[in-house]
Amino acid sequence: xxxxxxxARNIAECTFGKQIxxxxxxxxxxxxxxxxxxxxxxxxxxxxxxxxxxxxxxQCRNIKNECPKLTCDEPVLLPGRCCKSCPGxxxxxxxxxxxxxxxxxxxxRSLKHFGTLLTGRTSQSLRRDEPNxxxxxxxxxxxxxxxxxxxxxxxxxxxxxLSASTPRPRSIQFVDGSGNILEEQxxxxxxxxxxxxxxxxxxxxxRVPRDYRKLLREERLHVSFLWEPSSSLxxxxxxxxxxxxxxxxxxxxxxMGVDRSLMSGAGATAIVSASSASAPSIHVSLVFNxxxxxxxxxxxxxxxxxxxxxxxxxxxxxxIIVRKPSNELNYGEVRSALSGTDLRLLTRGKLLxxxxxxKDPQALRLIGMIxxxxxxxxxxxxxxxxxxxxxxxxxxxxLDRVGALRYGVxxxxxxxxxxxxxxxxxxxxxxxxxxxxxxxLIGGSLANGSLDRPGPRLLQPLFNExxxxxxxxxxxxxxxxxxxxxxxxxxxxxxxxxxxxxxTKEPTYPGPVGLIWTAVDLxxxxxxxxxxxxxxxxxxxxxxxxxxxxxxxxxxxxxxVARRLLEEFTGYSLEGSVTGLSSLELYRIESGIGFxxxxxxxxxxxxxxxxxxxAPFSCLPHYADNDVTSxxxxxxxxxxxxxETGACFHETRFYEEGTQWTSNSDPCSMxxxxxxxxxxxxxxxxxxSCELGKQLKQPPTGHCCPICADSMNAETNATIxxxxxxxxxxxxQYHLAGSSWHPYLPPAGFDTxxxxxxxxxxxxxxxxxxxxxxxxxxxKIAVRLDKKACCRQCPPTSLSNVTTTASSDTIRxxxxxxxxxxxxxxxxxxxxxxxxxxxxxxxxNGMEWHPRLHxxxxxxxxxxxxxxxxxxxDRKRCPRSLCNSIAHQMKRGExxxxxxxxxxxxxxxxxxxxxxxxxxxxxxxxxxxxELS
Numbered sequence: 035x036x037x038x039x040x041x042a043r044n045i046a047e048c049t050f051g052k053q054i055x056x057x058x059x060x061x062x063x064x065x066x067x068x069x070x071x072x073x074x075x076x077x078x079x080x081x082x083x084x085x086x087x088x089x090x091x092x093q094c095r096n097i098k099n100e101c102p103k104l105t106c107d108e109p110v111l112l113p114g115r116c117c118k119s120c121p122g123x124x125x126x127x128x129x130x131x132x133x134x135x136x137x138x139x140x141x142x143r144s145l146k147h148f149g150t151l152l153t154g155r156t157s158q159s160l161r162r163d164e165p166n167x168x169x170x171x172x173x174x175x176x177x178x179x180x181x182x183x184x185x186x187x188x189x190x191x192x193x194x195x196l197s198a199s200t201p202r203p204r205s206i207q208f209v210d211g212s213g214n215i216l217e218e219q220x221x222x223x224x225x226x227x228x229x230x231x232x233x234x235x236x237x238x239x240x241r242v243p244r245d246y247r248k249l250l251r252e253e254r255l256h257v258s259f260l261w262e263p264s265s266s267l268x269x270x271x272x273x274x275x276x277x278x279x280x281x282x283x284x285x286x287x288x289x290m291g292v293d294r295s296l297m298s299g300a301g302a303t304a305i306v307s308a309s310s311a312s313a314p315s316i317h318v319s320l321v322f323n324x325x326x327x328x329x330x331x332x333x334x335x336x337x338x339x340x341x342x343x344x345x346x347x348x349x350x351x352x353x354i355i356v357r358k359p360s361n362e363l364n365y366g367e368v369r370s371a372l373s374g375t376d377l378r379l380l381t382r383g384k385l386l387x388x389x390x391x392x393k394d395p396q397a398l399r400l401i402g403m404i405x406x407x408x409x410x411x412x413x414x415x416x417x418x419x420x421x422x423x424x425x426x427x428x429x430x431x432x433l434d435r436v437g438a439l440r441y442g443v444x445x446x447x448x449x450x451x452x453x454x455x456x457x458x459x460x461x462x463x464x465x466x467x468x469x470x471x472x473x474x475l476i477g478g479s480l481a482n483g484s485l486d487r488p489g490p491r492l493l494q495p496l497f498n499e500x501x502x503x504x505x506x507x508x509x510x511x512x513x514x515x516x517x518x519x520x521x522x523x524x525x526x527x528x529x530x531x532x533x534x535x536x537x538t539k540e541p542t543y544p545g546p547v548g549l550i551w552t553a554v555d556l557x558x559x560x561x562x563x564x565x566x567x568x569x570x571x572x573x574x575x576x577x578x579x580x581x582x583x584x585x586x587x588x589x590x591x592x593x594x595v596a597r598r599l600l601e602e603f604t605g606y607s608l609e610g611s612v613t614g615l616s617s618l619e620l621y622r623i624e625s626g627i628g629f630x631x632x633x634x635x636x637x638x639x640x641x642x643x644x645x646x647x648x649a650p651f652s653c654l655p656h657y658a659d660n661d662v663t664s665x666x667x668x669x670x671x672x673x674x675x676x677x678e679t680g681a682c683f684h685e686t687r688f689y690e691e692g693t694q695w696t697s698n699s700d701p702c703s704m705x706x707x708x709x710x711x712x713x714x715x716x717x718x719x720x721x722x723s724c725e726l727g728k729q730l731k732q733p734p735t736g737h738c739c740p741i742c743a744d745s746m747n748a749e750t751n752a753t754i755x756x757x758x759x760x761x762x763x764x765x766x767q768y769h770l771a772g773s774s775w776h777p778y779l780p781p782a783g784f785d786t787x788x789x790x791x792x793x794x795x796x797x798x799x800x801x802x803x804x805x806x807x808x809x810x811x812x813x814k815i816a817v818r819l820d821k822k823a824c825c826r827q828c829p830p831t832s833l834s835n836v837t838t839t840a841s842s843d844t845i846r847x848x849x850x851x852x853x854x855x856x857x858x859x860x861x862x863x864x865x866x867x868x869x870x871x872x873x874x875x876x877x878x879n880g881m882e883w884h885p886r887l888h889x890x891x892x893x894x895x896x897x898x899x900x901x902x903x904x905x906x907x908d909r910k911r912c913p914r915s916l917c918n919s920i921a922h923q924m925k926r927g928e929x930x931x932x933x934x935x936x937x938x939x940x941x942x943x944x945x946x947x948x949x950x951x952x953x954x955x956x957x958x959x960x961x962x963x964x965e966l967s
């Protein structure tokens with residue numbers, strides 16, 4: 035039986051092709067076109083033990099040899115099957131590539147409300163490579179932390195409170211009961227905006243496999259903090275029912291003056307909830323250890339006490355009994371009535387909680403402040419208009435480390451209406467206004483502030499998701515949205531979300547709107563969390579959307595726009611990440627010139643907004659290629675766009691490949707963009723037919739060559755008669771009537787062997803060839819003495835008495851050059867996508883040809899193509915190996931084969947440039963890859 039193994043990219047999941055598979059899943063190998071799904075190759079994602087780590091690997095095997103033996107004479111192979119079956123037998127080979135089961139609401143509920151306490155006493159001696167791990171000293175034995183865990187959309191979100199003496203860990207691991215590492219994450223030593231404001235440690239384990247979710251459900255999953263190999267804490271993830279109503283949390287550590295020999299490695303966590311109904315009450319659930327004397331074996335009395343931390347005032351004192359003390363974890367519970375005054379003290383962070391031994395309270399006591407709950411969560415909403423309007427907005431709130439309510443509001447479309455912003459309780463029969471946020475509103479659009487120690491009157495509707503943000507104006511406009519709880523990790527661990535607004539200005543009801551959080555992690559991955567609302571109902575559910583990322587230029591006009599599809603998704607929320615962004619893209623995102631755009635599949639609704647996300651310094655380039663300031667200040671290599679766009683940078687702006695323009699610094703220089711490089715040539719002036727005295731001494735502005743005065747007069751008279759424009763346009767360039775010029779034909783430059791004129795009366799452009807004198811020798815031996823010469827001449831030593839007639843004005847094209855169509859008129863060709871061309875045009879759409887320059891003849895090394903009315907010419911690219919071969923032949927004095935004529939000049943140019951760069955090291959360091967090719 036053949037088996038093939040593939041190593042997974044992630045420790046807990048497999049990658050096969052572009053599909054991510056979780057542990058335990060099976061499928062048939064899809065090799066893509068032209069092979070398709072191979073129904074005889076069955077793959078599965080299996081766990082493989084590698085030291086202490088569980089690694090996911092793909093195992094594929096051929097199952098054709100497992101097909102059952104058939105008894106019928108003419109078996110058939112049904113679609114989507116590997117094995118043949120007898121007609122009418124539908125039981126054979128029934129294995130199918132079933133999609134992974136979606137997380138049900140029941141599983142969501144069953145995997146919520148887990149917590150842990152990490153102390154020196156709870157840290158198990160997990161299996162390690164050392165022969166006797168229990169002898170290893172654990173320097174983190176007196177560190178202390180408590181955690182909360184929530185399962186949401188196949189992800190486990192975690193949140194931790196650390197004691198004041200416990201530093202942030204280097205990494206966090208999820209392990210099984212045997213110490214096998216199922217998931218490991220490196221912890222950012224700094225943390226994001228939310229973590230720094232709340233004092234919590236937040237994160238997420240994404241796409242948790244079914245097998246590991248089973249461990250969580252059965253409470254056989256553990257979490258470990260690691261500082262150093264010999265410094266760690268471990269705790270078990272346990273189901274605490276009180277977490278479903280938790281409003282406040284506390285982390286308790288040994289009090290001052292306790293017996294350290296008895297309480298080393300001890301700690302506790304309190305889960306607190308309160309009710310502000312007609313009879314205020316409090317419920318405290320405790321998880322603790324280290325409060326027992328050596329002879330405490332059964333029915334040990336402990337005292338739980340709540341007191342004012344500034345005054346000598348005991349709010350609550352209750353006794354609990356521990357039936358059978360444990361060295362690792364013990365549980366206790368207190369329920370009691372509470373006065374309204376004491377309840378306000380609780381919500382304002384004024385209460386201490388302590389648990390102590392009744393026998394010796396001075397020696398065995400844990401104490402801690404009650405603060406906001408330990409979960410990393412935030413409440414957010416999109417503000418929708420209740421009437422047809424262009425206005426929309428967003429709002430978000432969270433509790434910081436001292437219990438203050440931090441909030442942010444952003445409004446658009448109400449700037450001129452001076453709106454009022456309030457927090458409203460919508461949980462009862464009547465809506466009740468609780469807080470006025472208008473004083474912090476700036477310019478009718480932005481509000482940021484905090485509410486000091488909100489009471490239960492506000493917190494209870496907030497925790498119950500019954501608190502709304504309302505923005506109303508005196509003219510009747512009103513925006514409303516209910517604050518809903520969201521877990522915080524990655525993208526939400528930032529200062530504020532971005533409001534995605536619709537591009538149309540037409541009033542709608544309610545009108546689509548979106549918000550998105552973004553962040554860049556230490557691995558240079560962009561994380562995003564998106565929510566949408568206000569879209570009209572669709573008959574085709576679920577609605578499909580696309581999320582795009584655009585990066586724009588900072589200062590340079592016309593810079594190419596990089597646009598990529600991040601994700602296509604269904605529904606009105608999205609959590610995702612993208613890897614592989616270039617350092618330049620990340621630089622633009624950090625500089626605030628990135629855009630996020632959301633469209634539905636029919637592109638009937640578009641939401642867009644600029645955004646900014648801070649990126650680690652290691653993810654950024656030394657300088658950006660579109661940063662014009664750095665180019666000027668540091669004399670760097672002129673910025674270049676990526677190879678795919680091929681745009682050119684010249685004089686503070688970008689130009690697309692194939693375009694031509696007049697230089698701003700020198701109006702008598704024409705430039706063009708070819709393969710990402712801007713090339714400029716000085717305008718050559720053709721000979722005019724009039725005498726010097728009849729030439730204008732100062733030609734009109736924008737014209738570089740002399741003009742005959744008679745032509746200008748004729749043009750002026752024609753203009754007076756016809757009221758027409760005073761010039762001609764060719765290839766996007768304007769020329770005065772009566773003027774003459776050499777045509778500019780990129781990439782070769784000016785063609786001095788043709789002269790174009792703009793007829794002073796008819797404004798018609800004609801580009802005849804330069805008339806060559808008749809040859810006095812055989813045409814076969816005539817040559818061009820100069821590469822740029824327009825006419826051939828007789829060799830000085832081989833004059834012939836045979837005269838030849840002048841060549842005809844008609845241009846003869848080689849057999850391999852495409853001829854313009856003669857079957858249709860020029861108007862018909864151009865109307866169907868054909869192209870104009872100064873010589874030989876127009877050409878049919880899709881036609882290809884080698885350009886013919888009068889100074890060079892046919893240029894076989896360049897091929898032009900007409901596509902949808904535009905002409906694009908590309909030069910043959912010569913590989914480096916061929917250039918090396920030509921260089922060796924020329925160095926030995928050998929003749930270079932005619933077949934290499936196209937590359938000879940190009941290779942010589944490369945050799946000269948390489949020689950210059952070797953003598954200028956500073957320039958060599960700033961060369962781009964394209965220049966070195």
